[in-house]
Every structure is written in structure tokens, then in C-alpha cells.
Amino acid sequence: MRFDVIVIGAGHAGVEAAYAAARLGCSVGLCTMSRDTVAHMPCNPAVGGTAKGHLVREIDALGGLMGRAIDATGIQFKLLNRSRGPAVWSPRAQADKRLYAAWVRAALDREPNVTWHVGKAGRILVEHERVTGLAMEEGEAYRCGALVVTTGTFLNGLMHVGPEQRPAGRHGEPPSRELAESIKSCGFRAGRLKTGTPPRLHKDSIDFERAVAAGLFTEECGDASPIPFSFSTTRALCNQVRCWLLHTNDRVRDLVCANIGRSPLYNGRIQGIGPRYCPSLEDKIMRFPDRERHQIYLEPEGLDVDEIYVNGFSMSLPRDAQEQIVRALPGLEHASMMRPGYAVEYDFVQPTELRSSLETRRVDGLFFAGQINGTSGYEEAAAQGIVAGVNAARKTRGEPAMTLGRDQAYIGILVDDLVTRGCLEPYRMFTSRAEHRLLLRIDNADLRLTPVGRRMGLVDDARWERFEARRGRHARNMHALDATQVRSDRGQRLPVRTLLRQPDVRLERLLERGCVELDLEPATRALDVASLENDVKYAGYVKQEAAHAERLTRDERRRIPDGFPFARVPGLSREIVQRLSEVQPETLGQASRIPGMTPAAVAVLGVFLGRSLSP
Amino acid sequence: MFSTDDSIVAIATPPGRGGIGVVRVSGSSALEIARRLLECRTPLEPRRATYTRARGLASSATAPCGDVLDEVVATYFPAPHSYTGEHVVEISAHGSPVVLEAIVQRAITAGARLARPGEFTLRAFLNGKRDLVQAEAVGDLIAAATPLQARVAFDQLEGTLTARIAAIDAQLFDLIARLEASLDFSDEGYHFVEPAEAARAAACVAGRVSELLCDGRRGRMIREGATVVVAGRTNVGKSSLFNVLAGNERAIVTDVAGTTRDLVTERIDFDGLALTIVDTAGWRETRDVVEREGVERAVRAQEVADLLLLVLDRSEPLTRDDERLLASTNDRARIVVVNKSDCAAATGFSWPNDDGVLVSARTGAGIAALRQAIQRALTGSEALRDTAAISNTRHIALLEEARTRLTSAQRAAETGHTPEEFVLADLQAARECFDEVVGARTPDDLLEHIFSTFCIGK
């Protein structure tokens, strides 16, 4: 049997890749070990957060699944950084993890181009450095035009709970060994990383009301009027659960210290490098002994789910120690642990092996996306999934790849960072990674990317119409701000736009007082108002940043030909040549971002790009 | 372009400055080339100065075989502990340009290639021996006209400037990291930095940049020197004063009005400051074509001057020409010099002494006070000390840009209404100005700083 595109793995990367390729008209084989773990959330059942929320908005603006999935199955919604400007507003939501998975599976079931294949992928078939198909561990083989590998933490996965070690992709699932071997035998440079997850508690074993009354827990509710992730969500979202905030105490610290020798993180049994932004409890206590207490959130994993997720409490101590430590937390004296926290080590492929299309340079037609590339997080995985899916489809048709610029999308930054800088630790998105942060807002994600999604063929007519309507509204509203005059405090009549430039004048207030009439949709009102206000108030900053971005794109436009002989550029040190040859940057801009590149080296490289080099 | 796999040679000291001159050979075959042009029996020892002689080569057409050129001191610096990071041989000889040129010629015959300007530095830079600032300072060092000028360049070479900017950069970077952390980790229960505190920190960084810039202007003056123009109507004693200041009799002095007809310039070392002093034609209405051209040149010279010495003659009443000159230069940096103090003041000459320097070009009275006044006017009250001073025009421009952005960040933070990401836009732009000096900072550096300072993450 033959597919245009085969996707291995139905995690967050795999589902977006399969969906995108199918939408682009390809026949897609979606191969996964189990249909029960489609778009599974093995860690925190939440989507979004700072910068991650931006990624979701962008995936949605391109026409992907994640935004709609979380709007449909979220149970508590919050906009982070609301006190700041819209450039750093980030939506975050708690998901019902079962409903979320079911929603995504159903969405893929509705795609006629997607054929599921439940089984374990074993070997990538390659002829003449070109991918030709996939052989399952059970033996059968499929042919394909392009193959997307999104196997997450499964490659040679090894689970740790205290001294216990068990080969596993994640809790309750077997690792992928044959596939890991197959990937290594293609010559890809691989490394080993580690991640971890906290214990889960039974909700009936915790008396939340009493703990709140005693001042041990603080209740955390969602926003009064939540902002949706998806541009196509029009119904009002509502919060259905509460979360609770509590703090660690001295007992917790003492217990961790007493048991530290039993932690595989501290007795040398774990070699993989973990993410510093998700420190284990062991790390928090040992590395910051002066911090008196640490924040912990208790989060329900769903409406009808017994498990309570203990956010901020990931550890890999033995089960009995975890139990003791959990019960040392205020208000959790009687908590019963359903599952202990654990750490997992896994292989990843250095993403410098990839082009910005996420296709590998070694094997034509082979794409990698998601945690296999050294990232961590559902959103990061999904963002790569949509890029790889689109580009795999385009590859089979001989079309040029879709690449997004760093000044165009967080997705562009994510991919560019991966392919130029590689990974030394699990990669997570932060707004501080964006040099043009003021341009990359959640309110303009559609303005930036929906036209791209439309060109690619991901955006259907209904969505496109909605987009054009929103764009039209924005322009009309902008005009209204110019055309409407209002009396200032000093009695002058001024256009609203002029008045709005003053830092303490807020558009929301002017609307309340009826000073100006705008055309606003209830579902997107908060964002639309923010968009307008931002465009007026911070026009100077935004213009400056756009000019800066423009200057930088000059280097982005200087392409480095495939197979450029870096070694023959005079004056470059051996280390720099080695880095350049490993990364094979596609533009001078990318070259300049490779760690260890000096300005002089970039200058020298720039000088020699246009010249023929003597052998 | 520059290739780096061959050996290069050039005179490494500035041209035309007597004393000792140095010829430098750098590259993998530097030792081989040196051996061919030196007359030494034993091989050169690393980093040990060897007294020997340079000789002509048998194959040389210009010099007879074995012709001894000069007595020299040769030193071999093996890679990587040398100026360029390559094998280097430095040959010091008496500074006659003829001798140095000849040594270079011999080195070329022996297989070296004549270095292009800056090529040693480029190699040093490419071998990681110099950062960008230091690489530029090398050029400054070579062009230094006075000992103090050389000293400033030397400070940069030692990295003093890099160190000072790095210290400022570190403070700014910490502020940025805190603000960034408050955006990316807003739900971590930390107060990373309060707006008022951020405004204060931005102001403090801006202040430190200003301090450096203040030194910087002096640095530029030291490097590029200042132009001082002597102006005044005819016959007041401009040329006489010029000669006194220049310490020689360059300009012609007569009692005929209109003696000086063109610009006369002299470069002098003025207490460590490289001064170009210009004597001009005296100002008067004239029909003489040559003199009128001279007067026009005088006017143009006045326009580019860093400082004007406007000379009055107190032995005569002030004339209309004097008045006109006084009025037209009123807003310029100038010193009014009241000359001929050895004569009695004419009735009708009225110029308050406390707003001018009273001198006599003839007797030398008051000249010391005038020199001090010039020094003060050009460099501020501080005496020229060799503190870290930025002497490169580009660095001054970058620091000025940084200060502008810092001030704007400070103002934005002070309002309390401007969200952090906009304050950060200015701070980041300021920080990028330092990239060229201390190297770029990546988002990974930033996250590293945040994670090592704060316990963050779930």
C-alpha cells in the first residue's frame, strides 16, 4: 500500500502534521501505537501559557487543530499578563484531558484522507538517500512520498521512579527501540534528554473546602470573560473548575534533603539533561536552599476524572518518599497518591540535522517534528507538526517549502532556533526569544498568518470569510478613531486617536462613556479593543521594531547555496567552519545566529558568498 | 581578499617617527623567513630578544651578497602566544624608513607577502586574539601622534574600555533579565522588579554611559586632535601669537597690515593634546584679490575651528572690524586674547580684562595663562589623565544611541503606565549598542541568567 505522506505518532505533533497534509489533499497514513493516547497529555493537562499561548494562536491562524480543540474541551481559561500590553498577553487553559484527546481523534476521523494504522513503526525505508516507505515491527511495509516522524519521548525511553528503572515511552507505554536504531543507522546525530512529571492524587482524598477555610489553599478561578484560543470560536467559553494554590514548607524541604541520595537525578543514574524551566522538586530544594517556600498548584485533570495534578511538584524519588512528601504539604495530610511522579530519559535527534522545512538534510523526504527534535511541550510539538505536515505535502508535489520568518511568527522563531542553534537542553518557547516581540501578538496572529494558511490550502472558505470580516472591521474601527472627535479634559476637541496616545487614556473607558462607536464582535471584543489601542498608543515602538526587522531581513535574504564549501572560505577558524558545516545555514542571517559565530566571521562569509572559491 | 595561510610582513610602527622601528613577520613560515634574512648562528629562542644583524640576500639584485643592512634585535613569538596568534618574528631596527623598507623587501624576497592595512589585526581577530574594540584600538595605536594618544589607544588594547563597557552592560543585562522574567514568568509568585526600581536602574545605567561619553569626547580630542584658529583684524599680532604658541617662527611677522595672506598651519603637542593651530589673514575690507581670497579662507577656517583665539590689539582703539568680528563669533567657542600688554591701553580701547586673556606676544607675558585657558576650553576642567577613554568615533556614536534609548526607557518606566515590553524594547536596543563592543547576548544567555538567579518553573 502507498500513501503520499506517512506520519508516525499521533501525539500533538503527529495529529497536526496528519491533519495539515490531509487538508492539503494528500493521502495520509497515520501510524500510532494506540488510538487511546491520541493527542495525549502525559504531563500537565493545560494548553498555552506565556509564549506557548502565542504558538497556539498561530497554529490556529494557519488552520491547525490545537486552538479549536482546547476551546472545545477547556475547563478553566485565563489570560496571563493581562495587566501588560497585548504583545505579551498569553491565553492558558486547563483541559479535560480525556475530552481533549477524544475531540482531536474525532476531528481526524472526519478527514477522509486520513487512514489510521495502529501498530509499532520499526524501520524507515531509504533508497539512494531518499525515503521510500516504512516497515512496521510486525513486518508489513508501506510506501510513501514523504515520512514525518513524531515519536515524542519514545525513542529508547527509560522511566525512573526512585531506584526502579523501566524501559517505557511514558507511563504505561512501551518504548520504541527498533525505530531508534533505524534512525541512528541513517547517521543522524542523537542525544539524550530527560523530563519528569509530578505525582497524581485522588481528588476524594483532599478536603478542599476545609483547607481553603483554614487558609492553607487559595482558590484560583478562571477569567470572568475568557478569551478563546481560536479565531473561529464564537461561543462564549465558561470555567467549570477551580484550582488551588499552596506552598511547600520546611517539612517538605527536610524530607527531600533526607531522601536526596535515593533520587536518580542526584545519584547519577539519570544522565539525560532536563529542562531548567521545569525543575524537579529535588532541584528546587537543592539549588535554591535559601528560598523558603515554593508554589504548588492543585489542578483537576478533567471534569469526570479522579486525578489531581500537583503542578510544581515533579520528582523521581522512590514511591514511599513521594507519598511522605505529598502528605507533608499543608492540607494534604490524608492525600492518597494514585500514581507517583517519574522521570523519563529519551533519545532526540539534534535538530541542526534539519532544514527550516523540518526535512532532514541526510534523507530526502524524511521530516522530524515534536519532542524528537529536542523540544518539550505540547504547543511546541504541535507548531512543528503543522510545519512538517504542510511541507511533507508540498514535498510530494515538488512545491517549495513553507518557512515562516522570525519577524512573522513564534513558529518561525522556534524552527529557526532549532535548526541553527540545536539543543543542549529541552527547548521551550519564551517571549524573550522573540527579537520582534511587539510585532508578534495574539491579536494579530491571523493578520500575520491566515493569508499564509490560505495560500497553503489549510484555511477553508468559512474561516477565510471570517478573517476578512475581522480585518475589515479593524480598518473601519481605526477610521472611526480618526473621524470621531471628543472633548479632552482641557476642553479641546480632538480626534479619539490623538487623545488615545496619552498613556493614561484607555479605549475601554472611552467606549463605556460612549465617546466613540466601534464595530465589535462580542467573542473577540477584548482582543479587538486591545489591537486598536496598541496600534495607536504604541505606534512609535511598533514602527521602530518593524524597521529593525526590515534591516535584519537583508541578511535573511542572502541565501547560502546548498553544499556551500565553508571550509574554503579564507579566514574562518576551524571551529566556525565545523559549526557551519554541521548546521548548513540556508541564509547569512541563520549563519549569524549559530553559536560561536563572530561578527567578523559573518562579515568574511558575507564577502565570500558572492565569489567563486578556489579549491 | 585576505588569505591567512601565507606569511605576511610589514613595518609595524607608525611611519616617520624616529627612534626604533619594528618589522613584523607573521605566519607559519615566519621563522624560516627570519632565518634567511638574519645573520645569526643559533636559532632564535622563543620570546627572547636576540641581538643580531640583518643582511641582504644572495639572490637580491639590489644589494650585493652579504651586505650588512643594520644591527637589529629579533624576537620570535611562537603560535599561539603572539600578537596574531600565528608564529611571529619581530625585528627592531633603528627607525630610519630606508632601513625598515629594506628589511621588508628582504622578507618579501624570502617568501613573505606584504600585509595589507589591518591584516595583522584581522588575523589576530580571526584567531581570537583581539575582540572588536581591541582590534580597532590597534589601528589607533599605530596612528597615535603624541605619547598620551598612544596611551589611550593602549588602554583600549589592554581592554580597559571593554571592561568598563562590560560592567555597564552587566548592570543593564540584569535589569533586562528581571523585566523579561516578569513577562515570561508572571505567575511564579516573584516580584522581579518594580517599575520605579526599573526606572531608577535605567537612569543609573544612562548615567554611567554619560560618564563614559564624557571621557569619550576627550578621547576623540586626544585621538583626532583639535583645531585652534587665530583670528582678528590685520596687524593685531596674530602671527606673532601663533609663533609663540607653535614655538617656532613659521609665520611671517611685519608691521605691514595684511602680511598674512593664506592659512599657516602647524601641528603641535600641546601638553599631551594634538593641536592643529592655524594662523589666518587679518580681517579687513580689501580690493586686493589675493588678500580677499585669504580673508575668505580665514572665514572658512573659523567655521571648522574647535576653538577660536580672537586677538585684539589694546594699543589701538577698537575698530569697526573688531566690533564686527566680536559680534559674529559671539556664539562660538572662543577666547578673546587682548594682545600687546607691554604697551599702554589706548584710550578708546575698552574690553574688560576678566573676559579676555591679557598677553604680550612680544614679551611672552600672560602666555602661560592663555595656554591654560586653551587647555580648559578644549577638554573641560579636568587635566588630561589617561583613564579609559573611548577614542573611536563609532563607539561614541553607539554610546550616544545607547544613552538616548536608556533615557527613553527611563521615561517610559517612570510614567507607570507603560507596560514592561515597551520599556524593554528601548532597553534591548540600548543593550544591542554594546554588542559591537562586548559581543552579542543571546536569549539563551538571558534565560541562563534568569534561571540561575531565580527558582522558576513547575
Ligand SMILES: Cc1cc2nc3c(=O)[nH]c(=O)nc-3n(C[C@H](O)[C@H](O)[C@H](O)COP(=O)(O)OP(=O)(O)OC[C@H]3O[C@@H](n4cnc5c(N)ncnc54)[C@H](O)[C@@H]3O)c2cc1C
Ligand atoms: C513524563 C513526561 C513529562 C513531561 N513533562 C513535561 C513538562 O514538564 N513540560 C513540558 O512542556 N512538556 C512535558 N512533557 C512533554 C510533552 O508531553 C511533549 O513535549 C509533547 O507531548 C510532545 O509531543 P510529540 O507529538 O512530539 O510526542 P508525544 O506526544 O510523545 O507523542 C508520541 C506519539 O508517537 C507514538 N509512537 C512512538 N513511537 C512509535 C512507534 N514506533 N510506532 C508508532 N507510534 C509511535 C506514540 O504512540 C505517541 O502517539 C512531558 C512528557 C512526559 C512523557
Ligand SMILES: Nc1nc2c(ncn2[C@@H]2O[C@H](COP(=O)(O)OP(=O)(O)OP(=O)(O)O)[C@@H](O)[C@H]2O)c(=O)[nH]1
Ligand atoms: N608691542 C607689541 N607689538 C607687537 C606684539 N605682537 C605683535 N606686535 C607687532 O605688531 C605688528 C603686527 O604683527 P603681526 O603678528 O604680523 O600681526 P598680524 O595680525 O599677523 O598681521 P596681518 O597678518 O597683517 O593681519 C608687528 O610689528 C609686531 O611686531 C606685542 O605683544 N607687543
Ligand SMILES: [Mg+2]
Ligand atoms: Mg599675520
